[in-house]
Amino acid sequence: MFFYAARQPILDRNKELFAYELLFRDSLENVFPDIDGDKATSQLIEASQFNLGLEDFTGQYPAFINFSDDLLKKNFPSLLPKEQIVVEILETAKPTKSLLAAVESLKDEGYTFALDDYVHNPVWLHFFPFVDIIKVDYMESTEAQILEIKKYAKKYDIKLLAEKVETYEDFNSAYELGFDYFQGYFFSAPEVMQSKALAPTQMGLAELLYESSKAEMDLDSLIEVFQRDVTLSFKLLRYANSATFRRRSEISTIRQALVVLGQEELKRFLALLFTAQVNSSKPVELIRLSMCRANFCDELAKHHRKLPDPSMGFLTGMLSLMDAILDESMESVMEKLPLSKDIKSALVDGEGLLADYIALIKHYEKAQWDEAKAITEKLNVEPSKIPDFYHNSVQWANEHASQLSD
Numbered sequence: 001m002f003f004y005a006a007r008q009p010i011l012d013r014n015k016e017l018f019a020y021e022l023l024f025r026d027s028l029e030n031v032f033p034d035i036d037g038d039k040a041t042s043q044l045i046e047a048s049q050f051n052l053g054l055e056d057f058t059g060q061y062p063a064f065i066n067f068s069d070d071l072l073k074k075n076f077p078s079l080l081p082k083e084q085i086v087v088e089i090l091e092t093a094k095p096t097k098s099l100l101a102a103v104e105s106l107k108d109e110g111y112t113f114a115l116d117d118y119v120h121n122p123v124w125l126h127f128f129p130f131v132d133i134i135k136v137d138y139m140e141s142t143e144a145q146i147l148e149i150k151k152y153a154k155k156y157d158i159k160l161l162a163e164k165v166e167t168y169e170d171f172n173s174a175y176e177l178g179f180d181y182f183q184g185y186f187f188s189a190p191e192v193m194q195s196k197a198l199a200p201t202q203m204g205l206a207e208l209l210y211e212s213s214k215a216e217m218d219l220d221s222l223i224e225v226f227q228r229d230v231t232l233s234f235k236l237l238r239y240a241n242s243a244t245f246r247r248r249s250e251i252s253t254i255r256q257a258l259v260v261l262g263q264e265e266l267k268r269f270l271a272l273l274f275t276a277q278v279n280s281s282k283p284v285e286l287i288r289l290s291m292c293r294a295n296f297c298d299e300l301a302k303h304h305r306k307l308p309d310p311s312m313g314f315l316t317g318m319l320s321l322m323d324a325i326l327d328e329s330m331e332s333v334m335e336k337l338p339l340s341k342d343i344k345s346a347l348v349d350g351e352g353l354l355a356d357y358i359a360l361i362k363h364y365e366k367a368q369w370d371e372a373k374a375i376t377e378k379l380n381v382e383p384s385k386i387p388d389f390y391h392n393s394v395q396w397a398n399e400h401a402s403q404l405s406d
Contacts, residue, residue, distance in 0.1 A: 007057055007394070008366070009285050010064065010161065010183045015171075017285040018181055019086060021064040022057060023367035055084070059398050062086050064114060069093035072102045082110045086133065091117035095124050103130050114161070120149050128156045133181070138162040138174055146177055185366070205232070205273060209315070209339075212267045219258060222266075226254045232273075239269055267311045268294070286321060289365075291397035293317035296364075297357045299389040304381055306353055316343050316354045317361065353379075364390050 007020040057063070064086045067077060077087045087106065093099060103113060107130040114133035115124070119141075134153055136146060146160075153160055162174040165184035174182060211221050226232050240257035258266060294317035301313030319339075323330040334344045346354035356375055363372035364386065376383050 007063075008183060009289075010181050011285070012181055013175060013179075015182075017061060019062040019064055020058045021088075021183065057394055058084070062112070064088050066090050066116065069096070069099045072106070073098055075102065075106070077106055077111055078109065082112070086112045086114050088114045088116045088135070089127075091115075091119070095121075095127060100126055103127060117163070118149065120145065120152065125152065128152065128158060131156070131158055133159045133161050135161045135163050135183070136179075137164055138170060138179075138184075139164040139166075143177065150178060205270060208232075208270050212263075212270055217263055217266075219255070222258060223254050226258075235273055236269070239273075264311060268298070268314055286325060288397045290318050290321045290325070292393045293320050293358070293361050295393035295396045296361045296389050297354070299392065300357055300360070300381070300386075303385055303389070304379060312340065312343060313354065313357055315339070316346055316358065319343070320347060320358050322347075360386070361390070 007022055009017055010019045010021060012018045062084055065077075065080070066088045068090055069092075071077075072087070072089065072093070077085065089099075089103070107113065112132045113130055114135055115127070115131055116135050117137050118124070118134045134149060136149060141149075150160060159180040160178065161181040161183060162170075162177075162179040163183045165171050165174055165182045170184070171182055208222065208225050211217060211225065226236060236254065236257050240260050261269060294314045297313035297317035298310055301307045301310035307313060319333075322333045330348050334348055342352055342354055345351045346358060349355075350359075356379055360372055360375045360379070363369075363375065372386070373383070376386060
């Protein structure tokens, strides 16, 4: 049994991953429709206690989870490890004495608290001694409102988190206003529009991507490219020697490593490695998100059976954030890579079957269930399969990201 959730990254001022907010649903049948908030939170707690840990979705990072005032009074957060969660007090909560007592009690136990979608009201000042983070809707709040919240928060050493930061310009202005954390998809768009040349290793990877995209790969050509670059060879041998592949003996040659991986796994490895290498200064979360999209599109393509090669889905998902990773437009990125017309059309123009795959995973990441449902119906894909694809992809990305970072 799986717990199905989307997750949204929360970054710090250095654009490093700080935490995730879990955007959850409770079952296969309730992925897309609205569900009572208390029921969803209860299902989350049940799932994390009896089926899987929160770390399956968030790794070593804390999870921001919404709790209504009723669930707080019932002490529900105490069912989850205090080190793994940030308790979000919903904006709909009423600042009563009984809620204050519940918050104070949980704070004494060591729990971290955040006020969600906060709009300043003096009555909430009674809660400030127990609050660690205040979340502000950046799209809806004026600068004057933000500065007022900042004035009171500073007295209690409360951190400010800007929600709905959708562009790099939003991030810059929120940064200047003194926000400590940022939530939104601002990092999925280019920060700087400029041309960037690929380093030798990156060019070698681009060449390998081209060679591996052929219907029948030329093993000797692949070996030749690897032999020209020590770094690529090392990465290949390390990956092929990992626990992912069960073998009776160690791998000692490039040819042996390529044979062990096989054509499909080699394509996945190259796409992963290319994405991880093109800009190592980017937040790890951006690479992990690319990997998640790649695996999702790959699983979807295998189930859908509408592509000539399912690995096209993997490569498209992997490259779907390349504009952000390289800090340049997707059009410019695609001009540098020898990719099929279908992949370029999906990533540049948003057209074709592969574009639908990317749109589906984007909606799922943001918990936009109605939009995701519409695409699922358009593709004529069994709706109950999508949560599995997403959950499996999150886990797969978490497991493999560390292998490429060393």
